[in-house]
Amino acid sequence: MVEPASLTVFAVEGIGEVTPGTDLALLLAEVLDQSAGDYALADGDVLVVTQKVVSKAEGRVVALDHHDEAAKIALVESESTRILRRRGSLLITQTKHGFICANAGVDLSNVQEGTAVLLPLEPDRSARRLRADLRRHLGVEVAVIVSDTFGRTWRQGVTDIALGCAGILPVLDLRGTTDAMGRELQATEICIIDEICSAADLVMGKATGTPAAVLRGIAPDWFGEGSVAEHVVRRAEDDLFR
Amino acid sequence: MVEPASLTVFAVEGIGEVTPGTDLALLLAEVLDQSAGDYALADGDVLVVTQKVVSKAEGRVVALDHHDEAAKIALVESESTRILRRRGSLLITQTKHGFICANAGVDLSNVQEGTAVLLPLEPDRSARRLRADLRRHLGVEVAVIVSDTFGRTWRQGVTDIALGCAGILPVLDLRGTTDAMGRELQATEICIIDEICSAADLVMGKATGTPAAVLRGIAPDWFGEGSVAEHVVRRAEDDLFR
Numbered sequence: 001m002v003e004p005a006s007l008t009v010f011a012v013e014g015i016g017e018v019t020p021g022t023d024l025a026l027l028l029a030e031v032l033d034q035s036a037g038d039y040a041l042a043d044g045d046v047l048v049v050t051q052k053v054v055s056k057a058e059g060r061v062v063a064l065d066h067h068d069e070a071a072k073i074a075l076v077e078s079e080s081t082r083i084l085r086r087r088g089s090l091l092i093t094q095t096k097h098g099f100i101c102a103n104a105g106v107d108l109s110n111v112q113e114g115t116a117v118l119l120p121l122e123p124d125r126s127a128r129r130l131r132a133d134l135r136r137h138l139g140v141e142v143a144v145i146v147s148d149t150f151g152r153t154w155r156q157g158v159t160d161i162a163l164g165c166a167g168i169l170p171v172l173d174l175r176g177t178t179d180a181m182g183r184e185l186q187a188t189e190i191c192i193i194d195e196i197c198s199a200a201d202l203v204m205g206k207a208t209g210t211p212a213a214v215l216r217g218i219a220p221d222w223f224g225e226g227s228v229a230e231h232v233v234r235r236a237e238d239d240l241f242r
Numbered sequence: 243m244v245e246p247a248s249l250t251v252f253a254v255e256g257i258g259e260v261t262p263g264t265d266l267a268l269l270l271a272e273v274l275d276q277s278a279g280d281y282a283l284a285d286g287d288v289l290v291v292t293q294k295v296v297s298k299a300e301g302r303v304v305a306l307d308h309h310d311e312a313a314k315i316a317l318v319e320s321e322s323t324r325i326l327r328r329r330g331s332l333l334i335t336q337t338k339h340g341f342i343c344a345n346a347g348v349d350l351s352n353v354q355e356g357t358a359v360l361l362p363l364e365p366d367r368s369a370r371r372l373r374a375d376l377r378r379h380l381g382v383e384v385a386v387i388v389s390d391t392f393g394r395t396w397r398q399g400v401t402d403i404a405l406g407c408a409g410i411l412p413v414l415d416l417r418g419t420t421d422a423m424g425r426e427l428q429a430t431e432i433c434i435i436d437e438i439c440s441a442a443d444l445v446m447g448k449a450t451g452t453p454a455a456v457l458r459g460i461a462p463d464w465f466g467e468g469s470v471a472e473h474v475v476r477r478a479e480d481d482l483f484r
Contacts, residue, residue, distance in 0.1 A: 085482040
């Protein structure tokens with residue numbers, strides 16, 4: 001498993017407003033075509049797209065009065081299969097996908113007044129569809145990751161992680177690989193798609209709402225098949241903190 | 243708060259073996275000086291260095307028979323203030339620093355036979371010292387982050403996070419900032435140093451043991467004062483999962 005010696009990550013500029021029914025792949029293809037020069041999407045790139053625009057394009061938008069705390073909580077509960085913790089208006093829940101996050105991923109920032117944006121129904125499928133459509137529009141073979149911003153246990157601050165992916169190995173499995181001294185490695189399953197989302201978030205403005213970034217230069221053998229649902233979401237029976 | 247439009251991350255090649263007493267800053271300065279051309283360390287760069295070489299240089303190495311499970315567990319317990327979970331030989335503990343991780347960060351990969359490497363005593367201080375020494379050796383103003391590889395709750399695979407930092411804001415605080423539609427942002431404290439460590443890990447080989455990377459291009463206003471101990475480690479009373 002050879003790591004790349006260098007990587008570049010850049011923001012995808014010029015994506016306008018996305019609303020239910022927007023053809024997101026076409027919109028991305030238009031701003032990432034040859035006219036983008038060095039920033040045109042190319043074979044081997046990884047395109048990271050935020051959940052928010054994927055959800056909006058897919059129509060995962062519901063009416064919600066942002067000032068109605070009871071309605072907010074009811075919406076979060078309806079998107080959840082389990083409540084893990086509750087503190088004030090913050091709920092940590094398990095979503096129908098198996099993600100554990102704040103408020104079931106229900107999103108109230110950068111959304112239209114009086115609405116909330118929900119997580120995509122199947123983020124892996126969203127990524128697969130975007131990947132296929134970009135291949136069709138631009139003739140490029142890229143990986144696609146749908147990202148979101150999650151809090152973590154034990155550490156302050158949020159980071160971006162992957163909700164869905166297509167065309168990339170979610171977790172590099174180095175089990176059986178030896179270290180520089182010929183002994184078996186310990187920490188051997190690296191969640192590269194979460195690391196890629198974190199790298200992408202550094203160029204995607206929370207305030208400006210830039211909803212996509214491209215990471216260029218990953219190792220060719222990192223491309224492959226896999227899904228977040230199958231390879232990243234930890235099964236309850238393997239988890240020590242539920 | 244303006245995000246950069248693009249970033250580059252590259253591996254620091256040519257660092258040889260690090261042992262107790264190695265002057266790590268001098269070693270890094272030698273491989274990152276002007277002879278490195280485009281890869282020479284420059285003002286505004288962020289240098290990410292893995293815990294393993296920092297600990298080795300600082301002499302945080304102890305004797306340990308890797309085949310002696312009882313000795314391993316005793317060592318992990320001696321590095322911990324609290325055991326959160328135990329499954330077989332895996333312990334999730336809280337270290338004296340307040341980090342919660344597997345086996346108290348005791349490291350058996352890429353270490354000399356018959357030894358184990360412990361976490362630095364004060365990783366923020368390690369970062370501050372490296373930063374000051376690099377300024378002295380190379381005349382550059384850079385930020386330094388000491389990284390390590392941690393597992394997470396609820397998600398498979400490990401990612402790199404920050405144990406210590408110097409010269410950079412650990413968490414971007416966007417509280418009070420408004421979104422593109424003029425409303426207050428929700429997820430507003432972004433742990434950029436963890437995201438930077440994740441980006442760096444993508445070019446640092448676990449198997450080859452490349453122990454450092456440079457991230458170039460972060461926004462000038464991300465530089466500043468802060469520490470992991472103070473700004474990233476969540477206080478027990480604020481935590482929902484202990």
